[in-house]
Amino acid sequence: MTDRTEKYMGQALKRKEDPRFITGAGQYTDDFVLPGMLHAAMVRSPYAHARITGIDKSSVEEMPGVVAVLTGEDVAAAGAGPIPVGWLLPDLKVPPHHAVAQGEVNHVGDIVAVVVAETRAQAEDAAALLAVDYDALPSVALGSAALEEGAPQVHDDVPGNVAFRWEIGDEAALNEAFNRAHKTVKVKLRNHRLVPNAIEPRASLAQFSPASGEYLLYTTSQNPHIHRLILAAFVLNIPEHKLRVISPDVGGGFGSKIFQYQEEVVVLLAARLLGKPIKWAARRSESFVSDMQGRDHESEAELAVDADGRMLGLRVNTVANLGAYLTLFAPAVPTYLYGTLLNGVYKFPAVHAKVTGVVTNTVPVDAYRGAGRPEATYLIERTVDVMAHELGMDPAEFRRINFIQPDEFPYQTPVALVYDSGNYEPALDMALDMMKYRELRAEQERMKGTNKILGVGVISYLEACGLAPSALVGQLGAQAGQWESSLVRVHPTGKVELYTGSHSHGQGHETAFPQIAADELQIPIEDIDLIHGDTGRMPYGWGTYGSRSAAVGGSALKMALQKITAKAKKIAAHLLEASEEDIEHEGGVFRVRGAPGQQKTFFDVALMAHLAHSLPDGMEPGLEATAFYDPKNFVYPFGTHVAVVEIDTDTGVVKLRDYGCVDDCGPLINPLIAEGQVHGGIAQGAGQALWEDAAYDEEGNFLAGTFMEYAVPRADDLPNFQTDHTVTPSPHNPLGVKGIGEAGTIASTAAVANAVMDALWHECRIAHLDMPYTSEKVWRAIREARQGAGMGQAADD
């Protein structure tokens, strides 16, 4: 595209990064090999809770290839500190999270020892045979069970297993609202636990150079600078600049690759202690018990409405199971990313939420795609549907009459947030039209009495992404900034490198960021490349999570680009002997207004910036700029999703038949990429509603440790998705963009769940069942309801 009258932003361009992925030339962490590299295998606890009474290193030391066995004692002796928590709530109880267990293991999969050997197979052989003695301790897996009187204590320093108690909203106002209520409903909901399951298992490769004291870490990370900061400052206690973290191509993250993991500490320490590069790559069965898991809330929600069906208040009481340790963002997820979102898209006079964060003998829980927002959306939208059914109102119309109106923005909610912009009704209307909602309702009636029942789930969601601003999150407990950086480096040839602190693990940054730059610089996109994922090359940045890359990272880029064009304009004016005010930057050239032919190309300017033969007086040579952007507020994407399911009442099989959605994330940088993100998000969210379940037994034994037991959606489980969008720009950032990476997941779990429960309500007045809606669960519920047992509220109560 050489005609610079057309903009790149908004175009569905094919991705620049794809040629390497489709030819097998991508480079993921496990693809790297360093000379003399050894392999580490983790010895993991088979117990949910146990005291380690002995480790007999000699049991494997003579095995072929074994180089070393490292225990918790060795790691402590090497001076490694525990992995810290990155969000500190008041009175938070933080049990120490050591890279290798010291005396006690607290979940199945906790690392007990590390075997290093010449080959991976040798390391795994020896790890399997290492003699470890345990004394099993009482254990507990469910959050509410951990709160019971006499429950096993997970950590001595977390009394009653309560890591924190947190609340938000005005309880008195809420109680007053409930006193005025025409009708209330109460729903008990379990938002069960998930395993993120990025298809690339986590992997890390570390090298240490004794001569320089420098460490190098290749790792599967969404935010290499965060890893460097934590590892250097808190765990290894080394100068930050002595550690370079590279996260090369990363095969999906979904939140699970944000956190500081034990294995990264292990390989770095082992590389130093043994003087050789060390690689560890997870087997999938390790991922199941060592990747941070997601969700796991048990809640009670009460919704009150007046006689006109207007919402008066929402009361929420949630037990959030945090697992065995508090990991990086764990305290933030069920509080500031959940409690503050409980207002949804509605005009609630009052909302009040209490959250109890509980430790259990399970794999730690932290951010997973949406992080708090899917949990909030599921709770609100499920409860709203229960109320609509009780009122006999159409669920879509019940939502519509309660929407915040477009002229009410910025909108202050009762739970702290100020929504930037929104217009919820057009998205609802478009989604209902798209899915032919009225016809679906008619079809639902027609199918009654057959052995197939139809359910339609309509939800309207809102999410907060691009967590911000830094000063505010700092007051709330974040031990991190929430800004992003960008460096734009123009070479003498006019070719451009963009550096971002954001990180792409499938989101197409290498295309989307150059689209922004090509428009600002008005040069072909082929002349621009994005560099990311290497602390040795980029300015400081906080990485990619919470759908922040475009809104925060993209805005930082836009600001850096504006500095480049401002300087370029000055140089052009100087070269053209014109005043800067008379220079137009149009069609890819700088020209003097009213003097056709008097022009300089971007290349001319870039070359002169570097040759410096003729620059304005006092101007520094070069053409390079860095910007740091700290957003003023979150951005608030929204939309309506509609799921249609068909249930076979003879077998209980739920088929997701159709799915359509209208999302609003402001202006789209690349619609192809944005739609792709929505598709993937829908699949993950539908997965939770229908199949996925990180199930434990009561004692914390993990029951879903491989893809044999944990069902992720497959191609033949899903329909094609219909997507569309409205555009309501954010007033806060220079691009007007919001986020889209998590929208699909945030919305779809609730939409699919509502569709299933819509069918079961219409068929046999079942008010609520907990996910996932396995055939057995659905079949039993229908059977019981038809037999007259379990009519009305919640078979799961």
Place this chain on the structure above:
Amino acid sequence: MNVTVTVNGKAHTRDVEPRTLLVHFLRENLGLTGTHVGCDTSQCGACTVHLNGEAVKSCTVLAVQAGGMEVTTIEGIGTAADLHPLQAGFWEKHGLQCGFCTPGMIMSAAELLRHDPDPSEATIRHHLEGNYCRCTGYHNIVLAVQHAAAAMREREAGQAADD
């Protein structure tokens, strides 16, 4: 023990442990890292390659079992300068995001198109149920395979007309 496998048209002889899986042989002995390992239970399909023309999960085949056979990996099916229609289709239809499952998806879809040049959406979805993707929701993967199928049929028709 010694094993000789022809990979992407070139014979390679290596001394391997008998338990070495084909996927590890490709990745570690031959440095062909386009074939990925996503699970250890042969569910995810990231390691799919062609063995004597049939798509197999290379984590379920021992390297020695592949002795004397022909293996085609993602590196052998097309290049950046001369993409296989499936590679072009995945690019054109945004059938990938992180790209980790993509080589396996392409190798699996290639087998489908060899047997069925004009598969229905349901057939594509059924055929790919052994390949997991966590990014795309499969929507665009289906479109990518359809796009490739149409391109291949067109090419076939063109060749037939030339003959």
